[in-house]
Amino acid sequence: MTDDRHPLFKPLIFVGGLVFGFGLGFSQMARPEVVLNFLQFEDFGLVFVMFGAAIVSGIAFALLPRLRDRAPLTGDTYERRLKPLDRNVLVGGAIFGVGWGLSGICPGAAYASLGVGNVTILWALAGMFVGAYLQGYWRSRSTDAAPATAGAD
Amino acid sequence: MVTDPVALQLTAELFPSGISRYAVGGLLVGLGTVLIYVGTGIPAGASTFLESTLSYVSDQSRFQQYVGSRDWRLVFTAGIVLGGLAFAATVQSGLITTSLYEPGTTGQLYEVAGVTLWQTDVQPWRLFVGGVLVGIGTRIGKGCTSGHGVCGVGSASKTSIVGVLTFLTVAIGTAQIVAALGVSP
Numbered sequence: 001m002t003d004d005r006h007p008l009f010k011p012l013i014f015v016g017g018l019v020f021g022f023g024l025g026f027s028q029m030a031r032p033e034v035v036l037n038f039l040q041f042e043d044f045g046l047v048f049v050m051f052g053a054a055i056v057s058g059i060a061f062a063l064l065p066r067l068r069d070r071a072p073l074t075g076d077t078y079e080r081r082l083k084p085l086d087r088n089v090l091v092g093g094a095i096f097g098v099g100w101g102l103s104g105i106c107p108g109a110a111y112a113s114l115g116v117g118n119v120t121i122l123w124a125l126a127g128m129f130v131g132a133y134l135q136g137y138w139r140s141r142s143t144d145a146a147p148a149t150a151g152a153d
Numbered sequence: 154m155v156t157d158p159v160a161l162q163l164t165a166e167l168f169p170s171g172i173s174r175y176a177v178g179g180l181l182v183g184l185g186t187v188l189i190y191v192g193t194g195i196p197a198g199a200s201t202f203l204e205s206t207l208s209y210v211s212d213q214s215r216f217q218q219y220v221g222s223r224d225w226r227l228v229f230t231a232g233i234v235l236g237g238l239a240f241a242a243t244v245q246s247g248l249i250t251t252s253l254y255e256p257g258t259t260g261q262l263y264e265v266a267g268v269t270l271w272q273t274d275v276q277p278w279r280l281f282v283g284g285v286l287v288g289i290g291t292r293i294g295k296g297c298t299s300g301h302g303v304c305g306v307g308s309a310s311k312t313s314i315v316g317v318l319t320f321l322t323v324a325i326g327t328a329q330i331v332a333a334l335g336v337s338p
Contacts, residue, residue, distance in 0.1 A: 017232020
């Protein structure tokens with residue numbers, strides 16, 4: 001599944017990431033202060049980043065399945081991969097919200113922030129790995145204890 | 154053409170840094186997502202990288218399910234970091250100037266080898282504690298600002314819309330409380 005992919009698969013992912021990161025830099029969403037200003041209602045501009053991006057991707061998500069069946073580099077079908085709506089979305093969203101509101105940093109913006117020279121952001125990145133590890137450690141144990149619920153998402 | 158002074162003033166109050174840098178940045182973020190989706194059919198989010206990268210060093214079952222995607226997620230994240238650097242080396246350094254970009258006055262600018270870099274004033278403990286919560290929260294909540302916010306909302310997923318409303322509301326409340334407590338920067 002990993003090695004028989006098209007030779008352009010990783011280059012395209014890389015270019016996509018490059019444009020994505022450049023956009024986060026240009027919008028200044030990679031600056032925690034700017035995110036905090038938004039959350040404190042001092043500058044509403046950030047609305048345009050998330051919704052601007054969602055509109056652009058939304059057009060592609062709606063159009064592509066009508067134009068083609070499968071993606072050229074993976075052979076995957078263009079389909080909506082929906083995640084189940086359950087209590088976890090609310091609980092996890094709330095925990096993420098507290099973290100985002102405290103630090104002004106979310107994963108994608110943190111990677112881009114490192115690129116714009118913000119070495120202090122390594123604190124946030126270290127924190128994210130610690131958090132993801134804690135969550136994964138706990139989740140692995142509870143799933144191993146109750147294998148019937150494995151693989152839900 | 155007559156511009157309504159009331160509308161103009163309202164814009165200045167709500168958007169003190171203008172709108173264009175945000176709108177252009179958002180379009181580019183969307184474009185990056187679309188490039189990947191068109192070629193691969195993958196609606197890529199940024200937070201799964203945390204778990205998928207942990208699979209290199211941990212054999213917990215939770216991380217091992219991402220072994221198949223961990224290589225490309227590493228490439229995606231390297232692209233995001235270098236995209237930020239490309240922005241710093243061009244627009245932030247003044248090599249490319251455009252009226253669409255408003256530089257902003259937060260944090261500290263410094264220079265390395267002719268490239269203007271930028272560093273935050275936000276305190277490390279806020280970044281670290283916030284990072285831990287972000288790491289836990291995005292993984293329990295199945296997505297972050299890009300997975301839910303861009304890809305999920307873009308595909309009109311009910312789960313993602315609920316996710317975004319939840320973290321946005323809680324983040325606003327948290328930031329307001331933290332500011333009210335006098336924590337700054």
